Amino acid sequence: MALKTGKDYVESLKKLNTEIWAFGERIEDFTEHALLKPHINAAAVTYEMAHDPQFEDLVTATSHLTGEKISRFTHIHQSAEDLVKKVKMLRMIAQRTGTCFQRCVGFDGLNAMYSTTYEMDEALGTNYHERFKEHLKYLQENDLMSAGSMTDPKGDRSKKPSQQSDPDMYVRVVEKNDKGIIIRGAKAHQTGIINSHEMLIMPTVALSEEDKDYAVACAIPVDAEGVKHIFGRQSNDMRRLEGDIDCGNAKYGIVGGEALTVLEDVFVPWEKVFMCGESQFAGMLVERFASYHRQNYGGCKTGVSDIIIGATALAADYNGVAKASHVKDKVIEMIHLAETLYGGSIACSSEGRPTSSGSYFVDPLLANVVKQNVTRFIYEICRLSHDVAGGYIATIPSEQDLKHPEIGKYVEKYFKARDGVSTENRIRIGRLIENMTGGTALVESMHGAGSPQAQRVMLLRQGNLKHKTELAKNLAGIKE
Ligand code: SF4
Ligand code: FE
Numbered sequence: 001m002a003l004k005t006g007k008d009y010v011e012s013l014k015k016l017n018t019e020i021w022a023f024g025e026r027i028e029d030f031t032e033h034a035l036l037k038p039h040i041n042a043a044a045v046t047y048e049m050a051h052d053p054q055f056e057d058l059v060t061a062t063s064h065l066t067g068e069k070i071s072r073f074t075h076i077h078q079s080a081e082d083l084v085k086k087v088k089m090l091r092m093i094a095q096r097t098g099t100c101f102q103r104c105v106g107f108d109g110l111n112a113m114y115s116t117t118y119e120m121d122e123a124l125g126t127n128y129h130e131r132f133k134e135h136l137k138y139l140q141e142n143d144l145m146s147a148g149s150m151t152d153p154k155g156d157r158s159k160k161p162s163q164q165s166d167p168d169m170y171v172r173v174v175e176k177n178d179k180g181i182i183i184r185g186a187k188a189h190q191t192g193i194i195n196s197h198e199m200l201i202m203p204t205v206a207l208s209e210e211d212k213d214y215a216v217a218c219a220i221p222v223d224a225e226g227v228k229h230i231f232g233r234q235s236n237d238m239r240r241l242e243g244d245i246d247c248g249n250a251k252y253g254i255v256g257g258e259a260l261t262v263l264e265d266v267f268v269p270w271e272k273v274f275m276c277g278e279s280q281f282a283g284m285l286v287e288r289f290a291s292y293h294r295q296n297y298g299g300c301k302t303g304v305s306d307i308i309i310g311a312t313a314l315a316a317d318y319n320g321v322a323k324a325s326h327v328k329d330k331v332i333e334m335i336h337l338a339e340t341l342y343g344g345s346i347a348c349s350s351e352g353r354p355t356s357s358g359s360y361f362v363d364p365l366l367a368n369v370v371k372q373n374v375t376r377f378i379y380e381i382c383r384l385s386h387d388v389a390g391g392y393i394a395t396i397p398s399e400q401d402l403k404h405p406e407i408g409k410y411v412e413k414y415f416k417a418r419d420g421v422s423t424e425n426r427i428r429i430g431r432l433i434e435n436m437t438g439g440t441a442l443v444e445s446m447h448g449a450g451s452p453q454a455q456r457v458m459l460l461r462q463g464n465l466k467h468k469t470e471l472a473k474n475l476a477g478i479k480e
Contacts, residue, residue: 075107077361134271172184297371305341
């Protein structure tokens, strides 16, 4: 089957029977709903760009399973070059959407699952890898969007899954029969799930033997029986129901459109089960997924930063201060921070190595550095943007006021800056900055792809402190 266009993608979503709830209501035709549409538009860009000859080399790849041309989002990395192309692709797409286009979570899940199932089979004699390859072929051939479903609600964070007072705080297997398994629980903060076709369920933490019911990885359609999605709120989301200017980025929205996905005794046939009880491999799967996803952030967040930097420079120009030396210096600092993030992503990709399955894995230490930097640099980039653009971004009256027959003229007159710049354009750029640098977007930079402490644990584990100590001892002439 051919690669889907953006339009084909939206059409294919309409055929699903996805159960979505928001503001206490079941949303019927979710592809037409003002609240959800921007997220669908953003994911559609990943489909559209695959058909643009300018980006074809980045956004498509050749399947190592079938030799067919496929979307890179369903590709298994076959070289370090593939890893680098991924980062470049994410930056290019983010430069168009200015927001999360969601499809990378599933992409990373597929790659983590591919090498982990191979190594599980090698060690245990299971048959998960072949099953998984069949699933992968199905996704590639139909150009499907698969959400990566990892994060469990986690309940009391000081307790393991099996120690929770409510055993459903982590997704678990509640029944096995000759046809398949039944799973129960929920996945939280699910990026892009409402507009995906499939979900790839994975455990969220390393597990021990007593938690083996929680060691489950499998694929289910997003509209499988027993699956309910409850859409999360974002800052300024109701503005989408009112108009265009106050949204800042009306077409694509901010961040990925996250939801809580409830799994109420969902049946999964054996051919879609890729881990069931092998708790010793949960940690490997989680670590690989996390490293791949942390690699991304220097791509997508740099693309988003490119827009924030451009918007900030434009706001300064509209305000008539573009030539002030301190303004130029702050814009330079923003560029420096953004390119540092990008440099980290390229580095962890170039340093990628093959796994025993033949697929390539990023340098995990450098990938974790990338994400740790994102938790700081994006805040600094946004702080500088607020500094340069000025206080007006937080006090602009609404689109309705601007367009009001009676009071519109005052907004027009008093929000005007230098000559030759329309008030509406100044408001538009202010709204873009406000929406891209505010609450939801910042929290996503902090916690998306794992909270900062998760990366710090990995930095210590991967940082080889013993080797560093040996180097110092050697130079200092210490013999012990
Ligand atoms: Fe992709 Fe970035 Fe969105 Fe994660 S935050 S899914 S890496 S665009
Ligand atoms: Fe994310």
